[in-house]
Amino acid sequence: xxxxxxxxxxxxxxxxxxxxxxxxxxxxxxxxxxxxxxxxxxxxxxxxxxxxxxxxxxxxxxxxxxxxxxxxxxxxxxxxxxxxxxxxxxxxxxxxxxxxxxxxxxxxxxxxxxxxxxxxxxxxxxxxxxxxxxxxxxxxxxxxxxxxxxxxxxxxxxxxxxxxxxxxxxxxxxxxxxxxxxxxxxxxxxxxxxxxxxxxxxxxxxxxxxxxxxxxxxxxxxxxxxxx
Amino acid sequence: xxxxxxxxxxxxxxxxxxxxxxxxxxxxxxxxxxxxxxxxxxxxxxxxxxxxxxxxxxxxxxxxxxxxxxxxxxxxxxxxxxxxxxxxxxxxxxxxxxxxxxxxxxxxxxxxxxxxxxxxxxxxxxxxxxxxxxxxxxxxxxxxxxxxxxxxxxxxxxxxxxxxxxxxxxxxxxxxxxxxxxxxxxxxxxxxxxxxxxxxxxxxxxxxxxxxxxxxxxxxxxxxxxxxxxxxxxxxxxxxxxxxxxxxxxxxxxxxxxxxxxxxxxxxxxxxxxxxxxxxxxxxxxxxxxxxxxxxxxxxxxxxxxxxxxxxxxxx
Numbered sequence: 336x337x338x339x340x341x342x343x344x345x346x347x348x349x350x351x352x353x354x355x356x357x358x359x360x361x362x363x364x365x366x367x368x369x370x371x372x373x374x375x376x377x378x379x380x381x382x383x384x385x386x387x388x389x390x391x392x393x394x395x396x397x398x399x400x401x402x403x404x405x406x407x408x409x410x411x412x413x414x415x416x417x418x419x420x421x422x423x424x425x426x427x428x429x430x431x432x433x434x435x436x437x438x439x440x441x442x443x444x445x446x447x448x449x450x451x452x453x454x455x456x457x458x459x460x461x462x463x464x465x466x467x468x469x470x471x472x473x474x475x476x477x478x479x480x481x482x483x484x485x486x487x488x489x490x491x492x493x494x495x496x497x498x499x500x501x502x503x504x505x506x507x508x509x510x511x512x513x514x515x516x517x518x519x520x521x522x523x524x525x526x527x528x529x530x531x532x533x534x535x536x537x538x539x540x541x542x543x544x545x546x547x548x549x550x551x552x553x554x555x556x557x558x559x560x561x562x563x
Numbered sequence: 564x565x566x567x568x569x570x571x572x573x574x575x576x577x578x579x580x581x582x583x584x585x586x587x588x589x590x591x592x593x594x595x596x597x598x599x600x601x602x603x604x605x606x607x608x609x610x611x612x613x614x615x616x617x618x619x620x621x622x623x624x625x626x627x628x629x630x631x632x633x634x635x636x637x638x639x640x641x642x643x644x645x646x647x648x649x650x651x652x653x654x655x656x657x658x659x660x661x662x663x664x665x666x667x668x669x670x671x672x673x674x675x676x677x678x679x680x681x682x683x684x685x686x687x688x689x690x691x692x693x694x695x696x697x698x699x700x701x702x703x704x705x706x707x708x709x710x711x712x713x714x715x716x717x718x719x720x721x722x723x724x725x726x727x728x729x730x731x732x733x734x735x736x737x738x739x740x741x742x743x744x745x746x747x748x749x750x751x752x753x754x755x756x757x758x759x760x761x762x763x764x765x766x767x768x769x770x771x772x773x774x775x776x777x778x779x780x781x782x783x784x785x786x787x788x789x790x791x792x793x794x795x796x797x798x799x800x801x802x803x804x805x806x807x808x809x810x811x812x813x814x815x816x817x818x819x820x821x822x823x824x825x826x827x828x829x830x831x832x833x834x835x836x837x838x839x840x841x842x843x844x845x846x847x848x849x850x851x852x853x854x855x856x857x858x859x860x861x862x863x864x865x866x867x868x869x870x871x872x873x874x875x876x877x878x879x
Contacts, residue, residue, distance in 0.1 A: 351739030
């Protein structure tokens with residue numbers, strides 16, 4: 336790739352790493368490792384944001400890079416680790432699909448999202464427009480993570496990783512969202528994790544487990560089944 | 564066909580035949596050091612091969628001609644493969660008839676003959692090993708093809724010398740696609756050469772063995788050829804890795820013929836480092852259950868496909 340500047344090469348590398356980390360999350364069975372992967376994804380996102388800020392000389396991007404570092408690399412993983420210790424959930428149950436099958440679906444999703452992002456990339460004018468496809472793929476792969484996991488904990492990690500993908504998509508399509516929106520989203524995510532943390536305790540209180548499978552049956556159904 | 568081409572071709576074949584057992588010996592030595600054992604001699608594989616050539620062959624009753632033919636076929640396939648991999652120079656006359664896809668086919672031919680010969684005798688171990696070998700093979704082959712396709716896409720050709728030349732002469736840069744495929748290739752190399760996460764090369768006694776189970780019924784010169792072929796296969800894989808991922812120092816088409824002489828010590832250095840790295844990987848990792856092997860290879864395939872997709876999207 337002669338003629339491409341080093342920072343753009345680094346940005347491409349970051350995009351590729353984000354995609355790789357999404358796949359690693361998809362295949363990870365231990366929840367502790369899942370949270371570490373999420374923190375790593377946040378760190379890659381932080382580096383990518385810094386690079387874009389340095390490229391485009393936009394001051395507010397430094398701020399959002401700092402926000403990413405503080406919130407997604409340090410605070411949220413810390414909160415999640417504390418939750419894991421308190422709730423004593425270290426392993427996810429066997430996922431709904433086997434790992435190889437999930438990976439194949441993941442590859443199909445990546446191909447699909449690259450196709451989906453093609454017209455958007457054609458319209459965007461940023462130097463990082465090629466990475467939009469990867470951002471869409473990260474969002475959809477996080478969806479897949481949420482779909483195939485049973486435990487509430489891993490679903491929250493999937494949710495947070497989806498937010499990372501959205502952030503990266505906004506970054507590569509338009510060099511970031513307006514500051515107000517970014518603050519709003521960051522606050523939303525923080526509150527969501529706090530509220531979901533309380534939810535976990537409630538779920539465990541009710542069902543003695545964090546397996547969301549138990550939430551599927553309605554109370555009347557369960558009562559009727561018990562009566563039979 | 565110019566003389567330099569013939570010289571390069573002959574030199575590469577001779578080096579491959581001579582250095583392959585040495586490479587295996589070097590890996591064994593490194594592994595012994597890492598495991599705090601006293602290391603066997605570097606020349607042990609040669610002594611083993613010589614000893615086997617001096618023995619009388621014992622052939623099981625009921626063996627078909629296929630059983631006698633297989634060692635020669637496997638060995639020949641590996642020698643031809645060694646001839647078309649540009650390990651030292653890219654002026655190879657043989658490569659005009661066989662490109663990278665044919666190379667994968669050659670490796671597959673060797674695997675099929677080995678498995679058929681193992682099933683030919685009809686022992687339980689041979690059949691079991693053959694089935695496992697085919698299971699590993701059919702998963703590893705698409706991953707290897709994907710790895711080669713990424714390199715082919717970057718250099719717009721499937722001829723190995725042209726790929727190597729293109730990769731060696733282009734400007735230095737970060738290639739995420741090549742990094743991903745390098746990881747995939749390493750995993751394929753470990754699986755295909757019966758290395759530790761998938762198979763244990765140091766055992767003859769386990770129910771989980773794959774490669775050794777295929778060779779149980781062979782003796783004397785047949786066994787010697789099979790073991791030499793296995794060493795050549797490992798050497799070939801290492802050279803494919805060098806050709807795709809660290810192609811620098813190979814004597815290319817435009818350079819002076821003298822560079823061929825300089826490429827030999829460089830190849831030795833690359834092999835020494837690669838052997839040490841392989842020994843390290845084998846020492847720090849544990850053998851997988853056989854049923855986890857498909858997962859391991861699916862991951863390799865995934866890495867290669869991700870490399871392909873990243874290349875198509877980012878052009879990097």
